[in-house]
Amino acid sequence: MFLTSRRVIIVVFVSVVVLLVLAPDVQAAVTGACSNCHTMHNSQDGSVLDATVNDTLLVSSCIGCHSSSGSETIVNFGPTRIPIVFNTTGYPTKPLAGGNFYDVAAAGGNIDSHGHNVYGISNQDSDLDHAPLDLWGGGCTNSCHASLAMPKSSMTDTQIDGCKICHQKYKHHGTDIAEGSMETEESGWYRFLGGHDARYGGGIVMLTSYVAGIEDADWEQDPTLGHNRYQGAVTNHNDNVLLQTTHSISAFCTGCHAQAHMNTEDAASGVWLRHPTMIRLPTTGEFADYNPETDYDASVPVGWLDPTTPTRSDAVVTCLSCHLVHGSQYPDMLRWDYSAMTAGGGDNETGCFKCHSSKDS
Numbered sequence: 539m540f541l542t543s544r545r546v547i548i549v550v551f552v553s554v555v556v557l558l559v560l561a562p563d564v565q566a567a568v569t570g571a572c573s574n575c576h577t578m579h580n581s582q583d584g585s586v587l588d589a590t591v592n593d594t595l596l597v598s599s600c601i602g603c604h605s606s607s608g609s610e611t612i613v614n615f616g617p618t619r620i621p622i623v624f625n626t627t628g629y630p631t632k633p634l635a636g637g638n639f640y641d642v643a644a645a646g647g648n649i650d651s652h653g654h655n656v657y658g659i660s661n662q663d664s665d666l667d668h669a670p671l672d673l674w675g676g677g678c679t680n681s682c683h684a685s686l687a688m689p690k691s692s693m694t695d696t697q698i699d700g701c702k703i704c705h706q707k708y709k710h711h712g713t714d715i716a717e718g719s720m721e722t723e724e725s726g727w728y729r730f731l732g733g734h735d736a737r738y739g740g741g742i743v744m745l746t747s748y749v750a751g752i753e754d755a756d757w758e759q760d761p762t763l764g765h766n767r768y769q770g771a772v773t774n775h776n777d778n779v780l781l782q783t784t785h786s787i788s789a790f791c792t793g794c795h796a797q798a799h800m801n802t803e804d805a806a807s808g809v810w811l812r813h814p815t816m817i818r819l820p821t822t823g824e825f826a827d828y829n830p831e832t833d834y835d836a837s838v839p840v841g842w843l844d845p846t847t848p849t850r851s852d853a854v855v856t857c858l859s860c861h862l863v864h865g866s867q868y869p870d871m872l873r874w875d876y877s878a879m880t881a882g883g884g885d886n887e888t889g890c891f892k893c894h895s896s897k898d899s
């Protein structure tokens with residue numbers, strides 16, 4: 539009797555504390571019973587210890603939690619919403635901001651060009667033996683510059699594999715950030731994204747190699763409710779833009795695709811050899827038609843020099859303006875079907891034409 543009521547009191551007390559701590563939860567930190575996600579001895583019901591044990595006593599791997607055999611892209615798990623990046627039975631109709639890995643998986647047909655091939659989801663890319671447009675050659679063989687689908691044990695230069703290569707700052711128990719505010723170190727930065735400074739030999743991860751930004755609460759599952767605000771940067775065509783100083787989403791990509799932006803072959807000429815990224819979206823000419831400050835189109839996103847104060851003149855082109863990062867349904871991980879972008883093909887407001895508004899007519 540006594541024990542029971544004391545237990546009730548403890549339970550009530552614990553719940554109140556949990557509620558107090560978690561109630562103003564806007565996003566970011568996980569919620570729910572520890573046992574939903576962690577296992578203490580990894581041997582419940584006498585089962586044999588799993589040799590491929592997950593980090594931090596988790597019941598699942600990154601992919602295990604973030605994939606689903608259904609078509610939903612946000613799965614409710616007790617009080618927790620799990621963002622799904624890999625739907626194993628079909629490309630979802632409402633993919634999250636990063637797209638979906640379905641097409642690069644065996645079930646999706648192993649279409650390597652539709653996404654990043656990631657360890658645990660797909661084999662190594664059969665066409666690409668390293669990141670295209672990388673400053674390839676110097677000591678990065680068997681590293682994440684070669685493939686993101688290599689098991690850690692085969693790598694010579696890194697200590698992590700799969701999802702963690704990009705999401706180096708993961709912090710599921712990080713602090714919650716008020717909606718509309720910039721992510722912080724305590725919250726795991728923008729979508730837990732970050733890079734490393736030097737080689738992994740010493741295991742050094744730079745504290746300053748993170749991506750900044752403002753996160754949409756439903757990962758853009760429904761972009762009419764709100765959208766991410768990416769950190770942009772403006773640079774000269776041949777500058778080596780560093781993640782450590784700009785914290786921009788494009789600098790994150792150029793960590794592995796350095797020449798997507800740079801003109802390293804001809805640094806002096808000032809001519810763009812590749813489509814410009816990290817430049818302001820001009821407010822004049824054909825670009826005047828797209829005003830992302832007042833009428834943002836999440837299928838052709840831009841970055842902002844100051845995401846807390848999005849200003850039309852400070853809107854910049856980013857890698858994500860044209861690409862999805864996990865995977866898409868089109869070659870080169872493009873957001874839209876490039877082969878359908880036909881000059882003079884009639885009224886069209888999608889893809890290239892969102893910015894190049896006069897090239898359709």
Ligand code: HEC
Nearest residue numbers: 565566567575596598599600603618619620701705729730
């Ligand atoms: C036990 C289940 C579980 C595991 C394992 C797990 N996650 Fe998560 N993850 C979640 C949940 C739940 C959320 C959503 C938290 C929230 O409400 O914002 C989340 C959110 C995320 C986000 C989005 C963060 C944001 O800012 O919205 C990323 C990125 C992520 N996880 C990456 C990873 C990586 C990388 C791993 C492996 C190291 C991993 N997850 C392992 C459950 C899991």
Ligand code: HEC
Nearest residue numbers: 568569570571572573574575576594596618708709710711
């Ligand atoms: C919805 C899933 C989820 C729930 C519920 C959850 N965790 Fe976690 N926890 C994770 C994930 C995923 C990681 C590993 C990735 C990371 O650190 O971001 C983690 C990491 C940890 C870590 C190591 C990293 C750190 O932040 O210190 C501890 C300790 C931890 N959890 C304790 C707990 C305890 C105690 C509870 C219950 C009060 C709990 N967790 C509930 C998902 C969860």
Ligand code: HEC
Nearest residue numbers: 600601604621623634635636637654701704729757766863
């Ligand atoms: C090549 C780098 C890269 C790899 C590899 C990668 N991610 Fe991501 N991920 C990103 C970026 C960049 C974003 C932010 C996308 C945005 O906001 O447009 C993101 C966003 C997310 C989100 C938030 C939902 C969304 O779509 O915005 C989750 C959850 C997530 N990633 C989990 C994973 C898991 C699990 C894996 C491994 C299966 C993984 N990621 C592999 C770069 C990567």
Ligand code: HEC
Nearest residue numbers: 650651654655663666669682684685791794857861863870
């Ligand atoms: C950690 C290194 C790394 C980062 C960071 C990274 N990539 Fe990649 N990327 C690769 C590798 C390796 C390949 C080649 C193998 C593959 O496709 O998985 C690749 C392939 C690609 C391809 C060609 C896809 C194909 O298979 O034909 C595109 C497009 C691309 N990345 C865009 C991006 C964008 C955009 C970002 C930033 C949001 C980014 N990458 C960040 C390593 C990276």
Ligand code: HEC
Nearest residue numbers: 670671788791792795798799813815856857859860870876
């Ligand atoms: C204006 C749209 C646009 C922007 C911005 C853009 N890309 Fe691309 N990207 C494309 C298109 C279209 C292709 C298809 C091939 C082509 O036309 O060159 C492509 C192809 C690629 C490839 C594959 C190249 C190959 O050889 O297989 C990679 C890698 C890539 N982009 C990375 C990036 C990165 C990193 C950034 C940011 C620095 C970026 N892209 C910015 C449109 C864009």
Ligand code: HEC
Nearest residue numbers: 810813814818819820838839855859860889890892893894
């Ligand atoms: C997010 C906006 C945006 C999108 C989407 C976009 N562009 Fe651009 N594009 C620009 C900007 C900005 C410039 C530079 C204009 C300037 O400074 O005069 C540019 C310049 C160009 C140039 C001229 C480059 C040069 O050397 O002068 C070409 C060609 C081009 N884009 C083709 C495309 C194609 C093809 C697509 C679709 C795959 C595309 N763009 C998508 C914004 C965009």
